[in-house]
Amino acid sequence: MGWKKVIGQKRVKELFKRALAAGQVAHAYLLFGEEGVGKDALALELARALNCERNPTDPCDECPSCRRVETLQHPNIRFVVALPTGKSEKTGDDPVAVLTEDQVAALRHELAGKARDPYYRIVLEKANFIKVNSVRELRREASLTGFLAGKKVFIISDAEMMNTEASNSLLKTLEEPPVDTVLILTTSRKDQLLPTIISRCQLVRCEALTEEEIATALVERDGRMESEARVAAQLSNGSFVAARALVSDDMVRLRSEVVRFLRLALGNSPTSLLSGIEEMLTSTDKTTSERWLRMLQVWFHDAVALRAQKSGTATEQNADLRKFVQRFAGADLLKASAAVEGSIALVGKNVYLPLIFIGLSVDLKKILYAPSPVSLENNETA
Ligand SMILES: [Zn+2]
Numbered sequence: 001m002g003w004k005k006v007i008g009q010k011r012v013k014e015l016f017k018r019a020l021a022a023g024q025v026a027h028a029y030l031l032f033g034e035e036g037v038g039k040d041a042l043a044l045e046l047a048r049a050l051n052c053e054r055n056p057t058d059p060c061d062e063c064p065s066c067r068r069v070e071t072l073q074h075p076n077i078r079f080v081v082a083l084p085t086g087k088s089e090k091t092g093d094d095p096v097a098v099l100t101e102d103q104v105a106a107l108r109h110e111l112a113g114k115a116r117d118p119y120y121r122i123v124l125e126k127a128n129f130i131k132v133n134s135v136r137e138l139r140r141e142a143s144l145t146g147f148l149a150g151k152k153v154f155i156i157s158d159a160e161m162m163n164t165e166a167s168n169s170l171l172k173t174l175e176e177p178p179v180d181t182v183l184i185l186t187t188s189r190k191d192q193l194l195p196t197i198i199s200r201c202q203l204v205r206c207e208a209l210t211e212e213e214i215a216t217a218l219v220e221r222d223g224r225m226e227s228e229a230r231v232a233a234q235l236s237n238g239s240f241v242a243a244r245a246l247v248s249d250d251m252v253r254l255r256s257e258v259v260r261f262l263r264l265a266l267g268n269s270p271t272s273l274l275s276g277i278e279e280m281l282t283s284t285d286k287t288t289s290e291r292w293l294r295m296l297q298v299w300f301h302d303a304v305a306l307r308a309q310k311s312g313t314a315t316e317q318n319a320d321l322r323k324f325v326q327r328f329a330g331a332d333l334l335k336a337s338a339a340v341e342g343s344i345a346l347v348g349k350n351v352y353l354p355l356i357f358i359g360l361s362v363d364l365k366k367i368l369y370a371p372s373p374v375s376l377e378n379n380e381t382a
Contacts, residue, residue, distance in 0.1 A: 002059030005118060006041045007240055008213040012204055016046050020057040026202040027177035032190040033206030036241025039186035041118035043155045047077045051150035072115035077153045080134050082161040084126040095133035119240055132165035142178040152181045159185035160192035167194050174200040208238020218243060235294040254295045259320050265361035277357045289353055293344045300337040331368045339363040
């Protein structure tokens with residue numbers, strides 16, 4: 001049955017099901033929340049429910065309408081994304097007809113990817129914004145009488161990509177909503193939308209997913225191993241898309257780099273530490289640094305688990321971790337983890353990366369070598 005394709009998001013699913021059952025679906029929704037938590041997936045399922053021929057709250061997956069949505073080829077449903085600008089494209093031109101053959105083929109390919117898997121991230125070269133012509137096309141189609149039962153649904157994915165002209169054009173549609181039409185905007189940057197657009201939509205917050213939800217989905221959908229799925233889930237900040245990107249990354253490599261950093265940070269050679277950090281950061285940007293620091297947090301998390309003799313995350317045979325736990329038997333690992341959290345916050349504030357890592361090394365050394373048993377300030381680690 002429907003909604004299964006959406007990972008977690010129980011609250012939002014219930015909200016939509018109630019609205020569907022009561023026939024009180026809004027003219028326009030704005031689904032907002034972090035990237036990769038399933039906003040497009042929710043939008044597509046709502047579109048499917050609004051058009052299912054058998055079950056108005058729980059799309060059946062089997063009727064002709066449900067199947068057409070599955071391939072994103074339903075005449076009632078449009079998935080609007082940023083597109084490249086055509087050569088000498090003018091306002092009023094067909095937004096797709098102005099593209100080159102290659103661009104059209106790329107667009108088809110990406111939409112097919114989204115249809116197969118609602119967590120697929122559409123990437124189109126030179127697609128820098130949602131064009132006003134795409135919104136004009138939407139307005140035109142919305143004004144036509146549908147030739148199929150059900151509602152017309154327009155999903156504007158990453159709606160913050162609309163340029164000013166497109167936003168203003170959409171605003172007109174929101175001000176005079178066409179009958180039997182539902183607009184669903186999704187965004188991870190709500191603050192970049194016009195306040196007038198936000199105020200005309202029903203706001204639906206999509207929460208970060210739990211580690212459990214992400215890990216299960218990685219195992220069941222992508223056939224990942226339980227152990228790697230767990231670690232990726234911990235590192236991904238509630239985003240299924242980020243977790244998926246991580247498992248395809250080399251997590252073992254990441255972890256061994258973290259071990260190397262800890263050795264240097266806790267060692268006695270400031271020179272090796274500085275050159276180590278320099279080397280580490282030569283090909284590292286903000287995102288990689290953050291991922292790296294998250295992996296360090298997982299390390300401390302696993303160390304805590306191992307110390308408590310709980311089964312850690314796939315690391316029980318990890319000799320490095322065992323040695324670490326024995327050596328720092330009385331150290332305040334939660335405080336160490338909190339120090340890493342502080343560093344992650346600094347990365348977010350664009351602080352100079354080498355400074356962050358040097359500062360963190362000093363802090364970790366202080367925390368881990370603090371005389372044990374650790375004093376009452378234990379309680380302040382949060
Ligand atoms: Zn159906």
